Amino acid sequence: MTTTVIVMTTSASLPTDPEDAIRTGGTRDGGTVTDRLVEANERYAAEFTDPGMDARPVLGVAVVACMDARLDLHDALGLELGDCHTIRNAGGVVTDDVIRSLTISQRALGTRSVVLIHHTGCGLESLTEEFRQDLENEVGQRPTWAVESFRDVDQDVRQSMQRVRTSPFLLHTDDVRGFVFDVKTGLLREIDPA
Numbered sequence: 001m002t003t004t005v006i007v008m009t010t011s012a013s014l015p016t017d018p019e020d021a022i023r024t025g026g027t028r029d030g031g032t033v034t035d036r037l038v039e040a041n042e043r044y045a046a047e048f049t050d051p052g053m054d055a056r057p058v059l060g061v062a063v064v065a066c067m068d069a070r071l072d073l074h075d076a077l078g079l080e081l082g083d084c085h086t087i088r089n090a091g092g093v094v095t096d097d098v099i100r101s102l103t104i105s106q107r108a109l110g111t112r113s114v115v116l117i118h119h120t121g122c123g124l125e126s127l128t129e130e131f132r133q134d135l136e137n138e139v140g141q142r143p144t145w146a147v148e149s150f151r152d153v154d155q156d157v158r159q160s161m162q163r164v165r166t167s168p169f170l171l172h173t174d175d176v177r178g179f180v181f182d183v184k185t186g187l188l189r190e191i192d193p194a
């Protein structure tokens with residue numbers, strides 16, 4: 001493997017002290033966290049070979065999950081590149097925009113199965129809809145979206161399954177299953193839709 005070193009000069013004073021770097025989201029070398037990602041991509045691309053796939057997911061499945069950093073969907077579900085669509089947001093909530101993505105996934109790209117994954121210790125459990133009111137008080141404008149906070153993760157998964165099953169836009173709603181991922185054990189627990 002060859003490593004290409006790109007020397008970048010910047011006029012801005014980037015943090016060099018490691019503590020400063022952590023506070024500002026930078027790295028030990030003085031670059032920002034995004035610089036670090038771009039460098040990692042150069043190494044990735046150097047080893048990358050075109051898999052020659054089209055855009056249709058090999059397993060015909062779309063996974064809707066929380067954006068939580070502890071949930072590695074591909075590792076946790078044994079998925080390979082090209083296998084599935086992954087649709088993620090705060091909570092793994094089935095919003096109108098998730099329905100938009102699922103509709104395109106099924107109607108344009110051939111998926112038939114939907115897997116919903118919420119998890120233990122979700123940040124949305126510590127929020128309430130007052131979050132919207134606080135935002136309005138702060139910025140003078142009420143968000144159009146709901147926070148979708150919840151107290152009972154099982155019930156939230158059931159509601160999400162229901163939203164998918166009852167969507168008029170989807171072609172396939174017979175294989176919709178919901179789970180809670182335990183961030184401490186890595187295990188999925190299936191939620192009964194009833």
Ligand SMILES: [Zn+2]
Nearest residue numbers: 066068122123
């Ligand atoms: Zn979460």
